[in-house]
Amino acid sequence: MITGDGLATRAASRDQVGIHGEACTAEALQGNFEAAAPLYDVFARVYPEDKFKLVQALQHAGHVVGMTGDGINDAPAIRQAEVGVAVSNATDITKSAAGLVLTTAGLAGLLAAVEVGRSVFQRIFTYTLNKITKTFHLGLFLTLGLILTGSLFVQPIHILLLVLINDFVSMSLTTDNVRPSSQPDRWRAAPLLAIGLIMAIGWLFFSFGVFAFGRDVLLLSTAQLETLMFLMLVCVAQANVYLVRERQHFWRSRPSKWLLLASAFGFCLTIIFVLRGVFMMPLDGVIMLQMFWVTIAFMVVLDYLKVGAFRLFRMR
Secondary structure, three states: OEOOOOHHHHHHHHHHOOOOOOEEEHHHHOOOHHHHOOOOOEEEOOOHHHHHHHHHHHHHOOOOOEEEEOOHHHHHHHHHOOEEEEOOOOOHHHHHHOOEEOOOOOOOHHHHHHHHHHHHHHHHHHHHHHHHHHHHHHHHHHHHHHHHHOOOOOOHHHHHHHHHHHHHHHHHHHHOOOOOOOOOOOOOHHHHHHHHHHHHHHHHHHHHHHHHHHHHHOOOOHHHHHHHHHHHHHHHHHHHHHHHOOOOOHHHOOOOHHHHHHHHHHHHHHHHHHHHOOOOOOOOHHHHHHHHHHHHHHHHHHHHHHHHHHHHOOOO
């Protein structure tokens, strides 16, 4: 609590919100903001510029700072903080300096703001991780396949159909049911890339295994093998969405209705393309069912690797 009022005036308010730590006045502060900021929970009889400097001191100590207030003298500190919050009855200057303006009286709206913010972060996190994994997987699979066999595993028209089918699922992630994290989130690009690469490598082994099985065991023709690769890439892309949407095991939370509908629509299109031979050589329905079940089985195995990777990088 940082206030220009005296200690006696703010004692009641301090107790109501559960701030029971040591208090510091401007006289005791003596301009030593870096040392005082982490030691005291209440700063009383401070000047407007002191509020600004205390926010800076907490930031220099490595904290992510949120500042709220209603008066003009709070505006500089609110602007400086990572999360500046203006209450509903704040002055226009204070509201313009804030990144978040509460529309109801009191601070209860902050709870909803934190929950919504963390839910939005989780959706962005899921979309980004899904994109990273798919990009690594598809790029490495096609590149290594071209190097090892001298030809592309799928035709360009198949890539176009793959993008069309998967885009519906990717867009539906904006409606997905997410659980806000219990701790503040921070954007950490390096661990995110590492987890995406780990999952992509897992799917890469699966993809080459399916290719080898279709070529050496099922003895499929080149055209049929291209259809099998298209089917496999669709299944991998769909399964990966359900893997990355949950940091715990994927069965811990239920997907949204629109995500399920988008997946169903994508699979219906895939079934039509593969069974009827639209833009590709048709495949037997038994092979398609086997592809679905094998993908689900490997998805469960890869899910444990994903959970372990999240624990390793402390991103649970």
